[in-house]
Amino acid sequence: MSLASPRKTDKDAASELGQVIARSRQGDVRAFRRLVESYQRYAYTLAFRIVCDDDNAREIVQDAFLRVWKNIQNFNPEVKFTTWLYKIVVNLSYDKLKGERRRRRFFLALSTSPETASRDSMAPDREAVNKDLADKIKAVAAGLPLKQRMVFVLRDLQDLTVEEVAEILKMSSGSVKTNLCFARQHIRRQLKHMEVEG
Amino acid sequence: MNCREVRKLLPLYREGEMAEAIRQQVHRHVESCKACEGELRDMGRVGDALAALRSVGPRLYDEDALTERILGQVASTRDRDHRGVEQFLPPSFRRMETACTLAAAALVAAFFVQNIYDMHRVAALESRLNQSPRATAVVPLEPHLSAAGLGTIAEIAASLSEPSAAQGINVRVWQQVRDVERSLFDVLRDGRPGVADEVLRLREKYPELWTLSPTDGLGSHDRRVLDREGKALLKDLRPFMQEGEMHHEE
Numbered sequence: 038m039s040l041a042s043p044r045k046t047d048k049d050a051a052s053e054l055g056q057v058i059a060r061s062r063q064g065d066v067r068a069f070r071r072l073v074e075s076y077q078r079y080a081y082t083l084a085f086r087i088v089c090d091d092d093n094a095r096e097i098v099q100d101a102f103l104r105v106w107k108n109i110q111n112f113n114p115e116v117k118f119t120t121w122l123y124k125i126v127v128n129l130s131y132d133k134l135k136g137e138r139r140r141r142r143f144f145l146a147l148s149t150s151p152e153t154a155s156r157d158s159m160a161p162d163r164e165a166v167n168k169d170l171a172d173k174i175k176a177v178a179a180g181l182p183l184k185q186r187m188v189f190v191l192r193d194l195q196d197l198t199v200e201e202v203a204e205i206l207k208m209s210s211g212s213v214k215t216n217l218c219f220a221r222q223h224i225r226r227q228l229k230h231m232e233v234e235g
Numbered sequence: 236m237n238c239r240e241v242r243k244l245l246p247l248y249r250e251g252e253m254a255e256a257i258r259q260q261v262h263r264h265v266e267s268c269k270a271c272e273g274e275l276r277d278m279g280r281v282g283d284a285l286a287a288l289r290s291v292g293p294r295l296y297d298e299d300a301l302t303e304r305i306l307g308q309v310a311s312t313r314d315r316d317h318r319g320v321e322q323f324l325p326p327s328f329r330r331m332e333t334a335c336t337l338a339a340a341a342l343v344a345a346f347f348v349q350n351i352y353d354m355h356r357v358a359a360l361e362s363r364l365n366q367s368p369r370a371t372a373v374v375p376l377e378p379h380l381s382a383a384g385l386g387t388i389a390e391i392a393a394s395l396s397e398p399s400a401a402q403g404i405n406v407r408v409w410q411q412v413r414d415v416e417r418s419l420f421d422v423l424r425d426g427r428p429g430v431a432d433e434v435l436r437l438r439e440k441y442p443e444l445w446t447l448s449p450t451d452g453l454g455s456h457d458r459r460v461l462d463r464e465g466k467a468l469l470k471d472l473r474p475f476m477q478e479g480e481m482h483h484e485e
Binding site: 064066069070073074077078081091095098099102103106107170171173174175193194195196218221224225228229 | 246277278280281283284285287288289296298301302304305306308309310312313
């Protein structure tokens, strides 16, 4: 059973996660495998939402878990494991985006992203909440400035709290809120613009 | 409260994060203003769309393959870590290290080979010495020595092994003469009768040299004789000694 299984209570899950991390710190690869299997979907979702590219997202997840393995000795148990993992994924994604100045390509690619097709089978009731608009939001979000995009993905798509976003991005809560506000304004403005044009 | 003020507050109004008094003011304005109501409706649509996006799971990909790739990399990292400090050395250092190891191994091997070779050589020499005719040639040589006026082997050995006799003279020449005589003595012991005739001839050539008696000590005249005739004798004896050495090698 996954460490992050919804069938487990928070206390049980935390205790089991603590044990798995402790064993991984001692070099137990089988314990580390459980960490990878339990959290790679979370890591992949986040990476994909930021970089909007399947290959890059998988590469980021791979590098992220390698960093986790190398630095697990320095992991502070007082910090949530997911927050630590998210921080690594976000940093790697940020580096990836910064290195690749292909925003325009991302924007175009998003409109024909295979994610749309795969999502249909996973969320059949999604059309009720405006499928078209969701896709447009994703496309517009890809054109946001990097910092705003990070904040938007973490807060509005990953549903993290402002405090968690601030911790991951090493920003103040105020700065997170400001960037989020700008991001939302930009998205709304772009959506209106698209509606007028389209 | 005008439209501009209300629109700034709409996100907070929608999320319910504002004081009740302000919330009511915004509420009253939105109910009476079609534009702000539309703005709020748009926000709601975007909010719903975001909620839809959040509820969607990650796109399908091969999780097992990614897990194996990650663990494969972890395994190779572990192997590198287990190599210890070597991993921090550049490849050129590692090559040099290999070369040094091979050189050290070659030296050790050469040392052992040399030792084994020496052992065989010593064994062969010992074997040759044991088979040498020297021991049996000592007795028949005595008459030749007497004929040459050199005295017995014991007397010659005693005179040559007395270090005090060398004091106060040209030590270097005396040492050389002594060495030559010792070699001559060895040759005589090896049983070459012709050597006695040669010694006799040399005695005639250097008459004063043979009158010296190292055991009695040497005066200034004796030293001059030693210097003059001794050096000449050494010169004469050199080819003879080489012949003798060759004879030894046979």
